[in-house]
Amino acid sequence: MADTVSGQIVNLLAAFLLLVAFAMLSQRRVLSLVRLFAWQGAALAASTLVVAYTTAQPHLYISAAITIGLKVIFIPWALHRLIDRLDVRWDVETLINIPTTMLAGIALVIFAFALATPISQMAGTLTRSTLGIALACVLLSFLMMIVRRKAIPQVIGFLALENGLFFAATSATYGMPLVVELGVALDVLVGTFIFGIFFFHIREQFESLDIRHMEKLKED
Amino acid sequence: MEILPVLGIPLLGGVLLGLVGHKRWAPELNAFMSFATLAAAAALTARVIASGPVTALEEQFFVDPFNVFLVALTAFVGFTTSLFSRPYMRTEEHDGRLSAGRLRLYHSMYQLFSFTMLLTLLTNNVGIMWVAMEGATLSTVLLVSLYRTPASLEAAWKYFILCSVGIAQALFGTILLYFAAEKVLGPGGTALLWTHLHEVRGELEPTVVSLAFVFLLVGYGTKVGLVPLHNWLPDAHAEGPTPVSAVLSGLLLNVALYAVVRSKVLVDGALETGFSGNLMMGFGLVSVVVAAFFLSRQKDIKRMFAYSSVEHMGIMTFAFGMGGPVAAFAGLLHMTVHSLTKSAIFFTVGHAAHATGTQNMDSIRGLMRQSPTIGWGLAIGTLAILGMPPFGVFTSEFMVLTTAMHEHSWATPFLLVALGVAFAAVFGKVQPMVFGEPTARPLPHPPALVPVFVHLAIVLMLGLYIPPYLVDWYRQAAALIG
Numbered sequence: 218m219a220d221t222v223s224g225q226i227v228n229l230l231a232a233f234l235l236l237v238a239f240a241m242l243s244q245r246r247v248l249s250l251v252r253l254f255a256w257q258g259a260a261l262a263a264s265t266l267v268v269a270y271t272t273a274q275p276h277l278y279i280s281a282a283i284t285i286g287l288k289v290i291f292i293p294w295a296l297h298r299l300i301d302r303l304d305v306r307w308d309v310e311t312l313i314n315i316p317t318t319m320l321a322g323i324a325l326v327i328f329a330f331a332l333a334t335p336i337s338q339m340a341g342t343l344t345r346s347t348l349g350i351a352l353a354c355v356l357l358s359f360l361m362m363i364v365r366r367k368a369i370p371q372v373i374g375f376l377a378l379e380n381g382l383f384f385a386a387t388s389a390t391y392g393m394p395l396v397v398e399l400g401v402a403l404d405v406l407v408g409t410f411i412f413g414i415f416f417f418h419i420r421e422q423f424e425s426l427d428i429r430h431m432e433k434l435k436e437d
Numbered sequence: 438m439e440i441l442p443v444l445g446i447p448l449l450g451g452v453l454l455g456l457v458g459h460k461r462w463a464p465e466l467n468a469f470m471s472f473a474t475l476a477a478a479a480a481l482t483a484r485v486i487a488s489g490p491v492t493a494l495e496e497q498f499f500v501d502p503f504n505v506f507l508v509a510l511t512a513f514v515g516f517t518t519s520l521f522s523r524p525y526m527r528t529e530e531h532d533g534r535l536s537a538g539r540l541r542l543y544h545s546m547y548q549l550f551s552f553t554m555l556l557t558l559l560t561n562n563v564g565i566m567w568v569a570m571e572g573a574t575l576s577t578v579l580l581v582s583l584y585r586t587p588a589s590l591e592a593a594w595k596y597f598i599l600c601s602v603g604i605a606q607a608l609f610g611t612i613l614l615y616f617a618a619e620k621v622l623g624p625g626g627t628a629l630l631w632t633h634l635h636e637v638r639g640e641l642e643p644t645v646v647s648l649a650f651v652f653l654l655v656g657y658g659t660k661v662g663l664v665p666l667h668n669w670l671p672d673a674h675a676e677g678p679t680p681v682s683a684v685l686s687g688l689l690l691n692v693a694l695y696a697v698v699r700s701k702v703l704v705d706g707a708l709e710t711g712f713s714g715n716l717m718m719g720f721g722l723v724s725v726v727v728a729a730f731f732l733s734r735q736k737d738i739k740r741m742f743a744y745s746s747v748e749h750m751g752i753m754t755f756a757f758g759m760g761g762p763v764a765a766f767a768g769l770l771h772m773t774v775h776s777l778t779k780s781a782i783f784f785t786v787g788h789a790a791h792a793t794g795t796q797n798m799d800s801i802r803g804l805m806r807q808s809p810t811i812g813w814g815l816a817i818g819t820l821a822i823l824g825m826p827p828f829g830v831f832t833s834e835f836m837v838l839t840t841a842m843h844e845h846s847w848a849t850p851f852l853l854v855a856l857g858v859a860f861a862a863v864f865g866k867v868q869p870m871v872f873g874e875p876t877a878r879p880l881p882h883p884p885a886l887v888p889v890f891v892h893l894a895i896v897l898m899l900g901l902y903i904p905p906y907l908v909d910w911y912r913q914a915a916a917l918i919g
Contacts, residue, residue, distance in 0.1 A: 335644055336613070339620075355609065362602065368594075375601060382608050389616045394629055397564030401608070404571045408601065411575060415582075415594065422587050431591035434672045 223271040230264040231347040238357040251296045258288030276395040329353035347388040354381030368426040440498045442477035450548035458541030464523040467544045471519040478512035499561035502913035514687045515551045517888035521784045522680035524882040531881045550576040564629045574600045581677040592672035599669040607656025613649035617641045638706030646707040653700040660693035662747045664724040674743035679787030686746040687780035717758030724751025729855035733862035749775045756837045765915035767836035774829035778821045781892035785814035788884040792877035803875030814889040819867045829899030
């Protein structure tokens with residue numbers, strides 16, 4: 218009985234994750250994007266905790282702790298600080314064609330489910346129906362990185378992509394071995410630092426974080 | 438236990454140079470650390486040749502003839518590049534393009550980059566292989582943007598975003614692989630160890646594994662520079678410092694291809710169809726053809742040789758895709774000779790660009806008269822990379838072509854046309870740079886040309902005569918992956 222209840226909770230959190238991914242796709246304010254990213258991390262950590270509790274996998278508790286520490290607290294805090302120091306707090310991005318983007322997003326979700334169905338039927342885990350959602354989150358983050366024109370939202374898209382991948386790992390396999398998860402977390406951390414350094418360099422050179430200025434290198 | 442120094446020395450070097458990398462003698466320390474890594478790699482190689490594959494530290498590390506050969510190559514080119522980087526970076530500092538702080542960053546990251554590549558090669562855990570591969574991106578991204586010019590920042594941003602996104606797909610592929618393996622090996626650490634996966638590869642679920650391979654190929658293929666995922670490569674090569682271009686082309690692309698080939702071996706065992714091979718042949722062929730046609734449109738010398746790297750990585754991917762002992766042998770030989778030749782070319786290109794103050798090929802003229810050694814180095818290197826006999830590139834390309842004629846004759850005309858187009862494009866551009874009226878100035882620091890001619894001499898030797906122990910070594914490696 219406990220299994221079905223926790224299965225329901227994980228499904229609910231998966232749905233929340235997908236909802237947040239769509240919200241991020243259409244969110245124009247940078248600060249709200251950071252907040253949404255933190256919520257996504259929280260949902261991810263909560264679902265990892267539920268799986269850890271139900272299946273008694275101790276290493277998943279550590280994985281959940283890393284997610285909370287890194288993706289709910291540290292990275293959003295660091296992004297806030299960066300946004301303050303770069304003084305882009307009130308930046309609003311003009312996103313054209315939100316409806317089209319949303320439609321494309323829906324198509325991606327359908328595609329993700331079609332791709333994941335044969336695999337999730339094989340998964341014996343309690344969370345198998347969520348693999349499709351994880352893949353959908355990954356693809357939606359891709360879409361977000363493609364349609365965004367500013368550096369910070371692109372990076373948030375990349376971090377959301379990582380969230381989707383972690384969710385795929387917990388939902389399909391009860392998480393990767395701990396040493397691998399630690400390594401991935403380290404890469405994400407170092408990557409965030411480098412992104413941060415980059416923002417300042419880009420700003421210094423182009424006086425804006427708009428990556429439209431960075432389309433000079435191409436074949437002519 | 439010979440593995441630990443191979444990884445420990447560059448890691449220590451990274452920390453050490455992070456502290457003292459701005460000192461006057463830092464380039465020498467960098468070269469010394471690279472030399473120590475090479476010595477450790479040589480000891481490891483001797484051990485593996487003498488007593489066969491070894492594992493270490495509870496099977497977390499694994500060495501067989503395939504990866505030990507790449508370890509030796511990586512350590513060797515890493516060392517020669519550090520020799521080249523001494524006068525190159527001194528000239529950059531002399532010309533005021535780089536400050537002491539940037540040099541510290543450069544030296545530290547150079548060592549850490551060696552560390553991540555060696556870790557990718559030596560680890561037995563496909564998850565750690567991913568982590569190390571991403572680490573290789575992270576450690577080079579700040580090197581690509583070292584000059585902080587608008588163009589270099591753009592190149593680095595593109596490199597960072599494209600490679601991170603690409604490699605995220607490889608992580609998804611790794612998760613799928615783990616998912617398939619867990620069914621057979623049970624949850625926990627061993628299900629990601631390559632040696633264990635290799636043992637049970639026949640039992641892995643075919644649908645999952647084939648999907649995993651698509652993600653792994655696209656993910657690591659981004660780093661190999663396969664068309665159409667190659668966009669970051671010419672920019673990163675052209676805008677970063679030349680020693681970085683040399684190690685990117687000569688080493689990083691090989692290491693990424695190594696990850697693809699390791700995945701292919703598992704997938705072939707699970708599927709027993711030509712699925713993975715066909716996919717690789719397709720990507721390889723497209724890369725060769727597209728890159729060959731892009732070569733003639735380049736104006737920047739480093740961009741042109743970057744496209745040439747895409748072309749050669751395509752040839753290797755095609756060779757490994759065909760599979761079989763001869764093609765795999767040719768692929769391994771091509772990895773070696775391309776790595777040596779391309780890094781030698783980048784060394785001469787770096788000096789030539791310093792001497793003439795530009796990377797624009799229209800403004801580089803008469804290298805031969807100003808500095809015969811740079812001129813000859815570029816001329817010989819170009820002939821070698823274009824596959825002229827008697828250089829080693831000819832041997833490996835000839836083997837790839839003859840195997841293709843036997844087994845996949847439809848592909849031969851594409852390959853021949855691409856090689857012909859590449860020859861015409863590159864030769865036509867290099868010839869006036871080497872001869873003609875000089876535009877060069879004398880260099881403030883004497884150029885490091887010993888590495889250039891050592892590399893080219895090895896490539897020449899491999900074209901004329903491959904020592905029996907090397908043949909044996911390649912055969913063993915080819916048997917593992919064929």
